[in-house]
Amino acid sequence: MKRVAPSVTRRSLLAGASGVGLSALAGCSERFWSRAENTSPEQVELTIKTVPADDDAIAAMIMSQLRENLQAAGIDATHEPITEAELYRDVLIDGDYDVFVVKHPGIDEYDALHGLLHSQFVAERGWQNPFHFSDVGVDELLERQRTTDGDAREESLTELFDYLLETAPFTTVAYPDRIGGAQDHLSLSRPPRQAIEFVDILSQEFDDGPFDRPLEIGVYGEALTDRLNPLVVDRNRIQGLLGLLYDPLAHRSTTDTHEPGEPAAYEPWLAEQIDWDDDGGLTATVTLREGLRWHDDERLDADDVDFTFRFIEDTSLGDVDGTVPAPRYRDRQTLLEDTNRIEVIDDRTLELPFGSTARPAAVRALSVPILPEHIWEPRSEVIAERQTRALVADNDEPVGSGLFEFGETSMDELVLEPFEDHVLRSTTVPNRPNVLENFPQFEGIRYQIEPNVGAMLDSLADGAVDVTANAVPPDEVATITGASGVSTTTTSTTSFYMVGYNIHHPELGNPNVRQILSQLIDREYVVSEFFNGFAEEPARSNELFGSRGQTQLDGTESTMPLSVFPGSDGEIDPERVRQLFVEVGYQYDDGALLK
Amino acid sequence: MTLVSVVFDLALVVATMLATATLVIVGPRQIAAAIRDARWRLEVCLLPLAVLALVLFIRWSTVDVVIRLERRVLGNNITPQLFELEQLLFPQNPVTVLQTFASPALTEFFVFVYIYGYAFLLLFPFIAYFALSNMDDLSTLILAFTANYAIGLSFYILFIAYGPRNFDPLLFEPLLYDVFPQSRSLTNQVNQNTNVFPSLHTSLSMTVFFLAWLTREKYPLWVPVSGVLAISVVVSTMYLGIHWFSDVVAGTVLALISVYIGRNYTVRGINRSIRSYLDSRFGDRGSAGQQ
Numbered sequence: 001m002k003r004v005a006p007s008v009t010r011r012s013l014l015a016g017a018s019g020v021g022l023s024a025l026a027g028c029s030e031r032f033w034s035r036a037e038n039t040s041p042e043q044v045e046l047t048i049k050t051v052p053a054d055d056d057a058i059a060a061m062i063m064s065q066l067r068e069n070l071q072a073a074g075i076d077a078t079h080e081p082i083t084e085a086e087l088y089r090d091v092l093i094d095g096d097y098d099v100f101v102v103k104h105p106g107i108d109e110y111d112a113l114h115g116l117l118h119s120q121f122v123a124e125r126g127w128q129n130p131f132h133f134s135d136v137g138v139d140e141l142l143e144r145q146r147t148t149d150g151d152a153r154e155e156s157l158t159e160l161f162d163y164l165l166e167t168a169p170f171t172t173v174a175y176p177d178r179i180g181g182a183q184d185h186l187s188l189s190r191p192p193r194q195a196i197e198f199v200d201i202l203s204q205e206f207d208d209g210p211f212d213r214p215l216e217i218g219v220y221g222e223a224l225t226d227r228l229n230p231l232v233v234d235r236n237r238i239q240g241l242l243g244l245l246y247d248p249l250a251h252r253s254t255t256d257t258h259e260p261g262e263p264a265a266y267e268p269w270l271a272e273q274i275d276w277d278d279d280g281g282l283t284a285t286v287t288l289r290e291g292l293r294w295h296d297d298e299r300l301d302a303d304d305v306d307f308t309f310r311f312i313e314d315t316s317l318g319d320v321d322g323t324v325p326a327p328r329y330r331d332r333q334t335l336l337e338d339t340n341r342i343e344v345i346d347d348r349t350l351e352l353p354f355g356s357t358a359r360p361a362a363v364r365a366l367s368v369p370i371l372p373e374h375i376w377e378p379r380s381e382v383i384a385e386r387q388t389r390a391l392v393a394d395n396d397e398p399v400g401s402g403l404f405e406f407g408e409t410s411m412d413e414l415v416l417e418p419f420e421d422h423v424l425r426s427t428t429v430p431n432r433p434n435v436l437e438n439f440p441q442f443e444g445i446r447y448q449i450e451p452n453v454g455a456m457l458d459s460l461a462d463g464a465v466d467v468t469a470n471a472v473p474p475d476e477v478a479t480i481t482g483a484s485g486v487s488t489t490t491t492s493t494t495s496f497y498m499v500g501y502n503i504h505h506p507e508l509g510n511p512n513v514r515q516i517l518s519q520l521i522d523r524e525y526v527v528s529e530f531f532n533g534f535a536e537e538p539a540r541s542n543e544l545f546g547s548r549g550q551t552q553l554d555g556t557e558s559t560m561p562l563s564v565f566p567g568s569d570g571e572i573d574p575e576r577v578r579q580l581f582v583e584v585g586y587q588y589d590d591g592a593l594l595k
Numbered sequence: 596m597t598l599v600s601v602v603f604d605l606a607l608v609v610a611t612m613l614a615t616a617t618l619v620i621v622g623p624r625q626i627a628a629a630i631r632d633a634r635w636r637l638e639v640c641l642l643p644l645a646v647l648a649l650v651l652f653i654r655w656s657t658v659d660v661v662i663r664l665e666r667r668v669l670g671n672n673i674t675p676q677l678f679e680l681e682q683l684l685f686p687q688n689p690v691t692v693l694q695t696f697a698s699p700a701l702t703e704f705f706v707f708v709y710i711y712g713y714a715f716l717l718l719f720p721f722i723a724y725f726a727l728s729n730m731d732d733l734s735t736l737i738l739a740f741t742a743n744y745a746i747g748l749s750f751y752i753l754f755i756a757y758g759p760r761n762f763d764p765l766l767f768e769p770l771l772y773d774v775f776p777q778s779r780s781l782t783n784q785v786n787q788n789t790n791v792f793p794s795l796h797t798s799l800s801m802t803v804f805f806l807a808w809l810t811r812e813k814y815p816l817w818v819p820v821s822g823v824l825a826i827s828v829v830v831s832t833m834y835l836g837i838h839w840f841s842d843v844v845a846g847t848v849l850a851l852i853s854v855y856i857g858r859n860y861t862v863r864g865i866n867r868s869i870r871s872y873l874d875s876r877f878g879d880r881g882s883a884g885q886q
Contacts, residue, residue, distance in 0.1 A: 053761045053763075053769060054761050060761070060765075061765050063763075079762070081674055083789070222787070452772055452779045454772060454773070455779065
């Protein structure tokens with residue numbers, strides 16, 4: 001046998017093979033180690049929470065547009081529908097969300113932003129800083145607007161809104177018009193929502209009145225007779241109901257139009273008179289009306305007012321280390337310098353110390369509902385970690401001091417009986433609010449609860465209800481105008497659709513990202529297509545942050561860049577949005593926005 | 596129109612449908628004979644009926660607790676997963692596809708089927724199987740219904756799921772409550788809008804249809820009638836934007852399981868095996884104690 005050119009020996013073959021193998025493995029192991037040592041960048045993920053269409057079709061539509069646009073921008077966006085009560089618990093108590101879309105009932109005064117945004121509230125629950133936002137610049141401006149008035153306050157506010165355009169902790173999509181239906185013979189000027197607006201209807205002189213029956217109000221929704229506790233976040237959803245049961249010291253006047261630097265006009269309610277004194281710190285001397293009673297016939301006195309403010313600051317009344325503040329009205333309580341320095345002079349008189357707070361902000365404290373000490377004091381009992389009974393109580397049989405007391409309730413109705421012992425029912429009471437001039441034209445109030453809008457509007461057309469008090473979607477307006485004997489009423493309001501960001505989310509902590517996200521809703525398209533024009537776009541910088549003053553604030557014309565929609569007809573131009581993200585330092589891989 | 600008038604209306608229409616179907620499918624003579632000796636028939640079915648009633652009673656009496664448990668304690672919201680799964684599987688969501696055919700006449704038909712047709716479909720087999728010479732089929736039906744409810748309701752506790760119309764009103768039309776808002780007062784009595792997975796409309800309708808097939812020799816005419824109705828109910832749940840395709844699939848699977856349980860077990864048998872199991876445990880412990 002002849003060996004023919006043993007050019008490749010076994011040894012050299014082995015050597016060659018192992019050499020190739022080793023060098024290949026070396027490349028492989030480099031890649032392997034690099035993979036193992038560095039996690040590869042992942043796509044940005046966001047979960048948007050909002051209520052189901054049953055609860056609020058418009059919020060669900062806004063969310064739909066936002067979801068599609070976020071996905072087009074390369075973000076892995078998921079959307080989770082969740083009932084209103086649970087949404088409030090997730091967003092306002094547990095902080096368990098990335099982005100939420102919700103209809104905010106409206107900000108009464110610029111100072112309400114103090115509660116929404118001040119970093120002192122980052123650890124608190126409720127509408128106090130649900131975004132976990134903290135910015136020393138914003139804090140300082142929020143404090144400055146609180147302690148100044150006149151031009152100085154206006155300037156601080158303008159500066160605040162300028163600054164917010166850059167930091168965008170939340171954004172406003174649109175201000176929906178309030179739409180309602182009412183029987184023609186009532187000739188109502190606006191659909192009612194707030195307690196004082198219902199009182200206003202009951203005080204109108206009607207051609208065929210007064211009526212010896214209750215005012216029939218149509219509402220719709222699930223579980224509307226639950227949670228009559230005014231302090232909890234998931235409290236009863238019938239607007240104005242708790243305000244009718246629980247009186248404040250003073251009601252904001254329905255006709256108020258104040259300048260941003262001036263205090264709003266208030267009608268004295270439980271208070272007969274309020275005297276302000278600005279010597280060495282602002283104080284308000286409140287004189288209560290004579291003969292005030294709670295619905296259970298106990299006397300209402302200055303101690304109850306003092307108690308209410310102390311209770312809101314700490315519902316455990318000192319039983320725990322630190323405090324357990326109420327999730328509502330807490331911000332208004334902080335207008336007071338120190339609740340321990342409230343001075344009860346006698347049964348009817350007390351002094352509220354506001355310290356450095358100036359009057360435009362301070363008057364907001366007057367609208368806090370006053371609670372009966374004899375009912376709520378026992379509820380200060382601590383029942384779980386940072387939880388008092390007051391924060392979980394259903395308050396099934398509310399005892400308030402309002403013009404109406406809680407009557408009866410069933411699946412489809414809720415009745416408020418007139419509280420005959422209320423001092424304001426007497427026409428001779430001193431300093432009686434103007435709004436009560438012809439009060440009352442109806443005997444009590446009866447809410448008729450329907451399962452949905454369509455059923456509520458049927459009841460209106462049948463004449464079973466006098467007026468509707470829940471949002472009527474814009475596409476249902478034709479249903480009202482089509483019925484005989486009833487008419488539509490609309491009015492512009494301060495309630496607004498809000499998109500909120502959880503600053504604890506790694507990407508949402510970046511103000512540049514929040515700024516871009518706030519641009520991804522086509523506000524013009526939302527107003528024309530979802531609302532059929534029954535809404536207004538935020539047109540000034542203050543309006544982009546839920547603050548729609550009664551009169552214009554100077555220097556708020558610029559809304560750039562939040563109001564610029566990078567696309568058209570509700571759909572973004574993905575290239576433009578990618579460019580925006582790239583400009584602030586983000587990268588894309590195969591169309592996905594990377595962390 | 597209040598709940599009372601909606602229920603009255605429903606009762607009237609469904610009673611008419613039941614009477615007609617009884618005359619045509621069962622026949623006047625057979626039903627008259629069955630009514631004459633109703634007593635033993637009822638006695639035979641008393642136990643399964645009691646169990647069904649018990650399941651429904653538990654459901655009714657624990658609604659508040661169950662809602663809290665479902666929403667606050669467990670809180671498994673699977674709506675986004677259902678939506679994304681279907682986006683992954685289909686080029687277009689089946690609900691959207693069905694809704695592209697929407698017309699007022701079709702909507703009216705499906706609303707009718709969803710409410711009246713469904714009630715009829717569930718009630719008629721009780722009459723039909725009651726008129727048979729033995730009560731095996733009726734017992735099977737009752738046990739299968741019980742299984743449907745018991746399994747379906749436990750899913751409702753475990754998962755929160757909203758239907759397409761609630762998820763995204765831009766992609767899916769809420770047709771039912773647009774056309775017939777008052778029907779909500781009826782559906783509200785029975786269920787919450789967080790309970791769509793699986794579809795009990797589907798599972799109960801399909802259960803009736805599967806049982807109709809198994810009893811085809813006794814009521815040949817009932818097979819096509821129940822088939823058309825059941826399929827219409829199933830389609831209507833999606834067409835009206837109430838259920839996802841996944842709910843319907845899960846509902847059909849649930850129907851198969853329930854029919855299997857109904858055919859292969861009896862309440863008496865289950866009761867006996869539980870007892871003997873307990874006895875053996877008890878006996879074991881007793882003997883252990885003696886030692």
